[in-house]
Structures are given as C-alpha cells and as structure tokens.
Amino acid sequence: MDAVVTVSHVNKSFNHKRILHDVNLTASTHEILGLIGPSGAGKTTIIKNIMGMEEPDDGAVTVFGQPMPNRKVLQRIGFMAQEDALYNNLTGLENLKFFAQLFGVQKDQLKNRIDYTAGIVNLNQDLGKRVSNYSGGMKRRLSLAISLIQDPELLVLDEPTVGIDPELRRQIWDELRKYAEDGKSIIITTHVMEDAAECDELLMIREGHVITHGSPSNLEQQFNVDNLEQVFLKAGKSNANTDNH
Numbered sequence: 111m112d113a114v115v116t117v118s119h120v121n122k123s124f125n126h127k128r129i130l131h132d133v134n135l136t137a138s139t140h141e142i143l144g145l146i147g148p149s150g151a152g153k154t155t156i157i158k159n160i161m162g163m164e165e166p167d168d169g170a171v172t173v174f175g176q177p178m179p180n181r182k183v184l185q186r187i188g189f190m191a192q193e194d195a196l197y198n199n200l201t202g203l204e205n206l207k208f209f210a211q212l213f214g215v216q217k218d219q220l221k222n223r224i225d226y227t228a229g230i231v232n233l234n235q236d237l238g239k240r241v242s243n244y245s246g247g248m249k250r251r252l253s254l255a256i257s258l259i260q261d262p263e264l265l266v267l268d269e270p271t272v273g274i275d276p277e278l279r280r281q282i283w284d285e286l287r288k289y290a291e292d293g294k295s296i297i298i299t300t301h302v303m304e305d306a307a308e309c310d311e312l313l314m315i316r317e318g319h320v321i322t323h324g325s326p327s328n329l330e331q332q333f334n335v336d337n338l339e340q341v342f343l344k345a346g347k348s349n350a351n352t353d354n355h
C-alpha cells in the first residue's frame with residue numbers, strides 16, 4: 111500500500127476559533143479511509159484542506175506527493191462535495207458528459223463510463239430528465255456518478271450516502287470496495303456508524319480532534335466493546351479526560 115494523501119499536524123481556525131487541532135492522517139492505495147464524527151466536528155474542513163480549497167494555518171497536506179492545490183493532481187481526484195455542484199438546467203446525461211469532457215475522458219470510453227457510473231447509482235432510467243426535476247437523493251446519486259466518471263485514482267466523498275436508501279447503499283458500498291481492491295484510494299466522511307463499519311481505517315473526529323483511529327475491528331477490540339458507537343463514546347470520554355489534565 112502506498113500513501114496517496116498525507117495530512118501532517120494540520121491546525122485550522124476560523125474567526126479566531128480553532129476548528130482543527132493537530133490533525134494527522136494517511137490515505138493509501140487499496141484502502142477506504144473513513145472520517146466519522148458528529149455534525150460540526152470538522153470533517154468537511156479536513157476534506158477542504160486535502161482538496162486545497164482551504165489552506166492549513168500550520169502543518170502540511172500532500173496528495174500524490176504534491177502540495178495542494180495542484181491542477182494536475184485535481185484531475186486525478188473524483189470529488190463529491192457536500193453541496194451538489196450540478197447544472198440544474200441540463201439533464202443528468204448532459205451533466206455526466208460535461209464533467210467527463212472536463213476530466214478528459216476519451217470519446218470512445220464515454221458511453222461505457224456513463225453507463226457504468228449511472229448504473230452504480232441506479233440512474234440509467236432518469237438520465238434524460240432535467241436535474242431541476244430530480245429529488246435531493248437523485249442529485250446526490252448523480253454527484254456520486256460524476257465523481258467516478260473519469261475512473262479517478264483517488265475518490266474523496268463528503269457524506270455520499272445521505273438520502274440514499276439501504277438497498278442502493280449496499281450496492282454503492284460493494285462498488286467502492288471493488289474500487290479500493292483495484293488499487294485506488296477512497297476517503298469518505300460520514301456521521302453514520304453503519305458506513306463507518308464499511309471502512310478499512312477510521313478516524314473518529316470530535317471538536318476538531320482525532321480522538322482515535324484504527325480499523326473498525328481493532329477499535330472494537332481496543333475499547334472492549336461490540337460496536338463502533340460505543341468506541342466513539344468511550345474514545346470521546348478518554349479524550350475529554352486527557353484534555354482536562
């Protein structure tokens with residue numbers, strides 16, 4: 111496994127309030143890395159620092175060995191933001207084609223990539239509709255298909271499973287697993303423990319601190335509990351105690 115993303119000792123404040131405290135992480139090939147924590151914990155801020163959309167106050171971020179932002183590196187990343195960035199007046203198909211061209215998908219690959227990515231999120235039947243007529247869940251699914259369109263080496267997905275029903279969620283996780291097995295790297299944020307259980311490596315985030323990290327099974331063992339929710343609660347408590355001393 112090779113390191114694809116490194117975040118080293120990153121601190122970030124907004125309006126003099128510290129949002130990230132000494133965050134460290136490594137995302138590697140063949141791996142799904144999950145950032146889990148409640149709303150406001152700082153997950154999106156970490157993602158934005160990785161994508162070069164925010165700059166750390168201290169510390170460093172590299173993606174494929176390069177400091178971000180870097181336009182060439184961005185071409186190698188499939189990014190799904192928390193807010194859907196779609197063209198509402200275009201159809202789903204036109205959106206997919208637009209982003210495929212932006213990311214340099216070869217013409218002879220275009221149909222295959224569109225069929226494949228729309229299939230993953232069950233949108234094939236709705237591609238002719240304008241996005242303005244899509245539900246919120248359909249928009250999330252289209253955003254996910256777009257993030258996969260150029261077969262990126264790194265996928266960065268901010269809350270991809272919000273608004274997605276359990277059956278489709280299973281299908282998406284199976285595809286993400288295949289993607290990682292193919293040697294790619296995936297970073298995903300979630301506040302849902304079922305999603306966290308699908309990851310190879312987890313960072314539990316609370317109030318901008320990484321309170322613990324490890325594989326789901328190792329974390330359950332380490333904290334001597336049988337689910338990740340309990341790990342989060344126990345890790346949060348021990349972290350709070352440490353903070354007080």
Ligand SMILES: Nc1ncnc2c1ncn2[C@@H]1O[C@H](COP(=O)(O)OP(=O)(O)OP(=O)(O)O)[C@@H](O)[C@H]1O
Binds near residue numbers: 149192
């Ligand atoms: N540009 C900004 N200016 C000021 N405060 C910000 C900015 N971006 C984020 N914050 C604050 O940083 C904190 C962490 O936000 P962030 O979006 O990273 O959390 P999150 O874990 O992704 O939450 P959610 O699951 O709700 O998306 C919040 O208190 C938020 O209000």
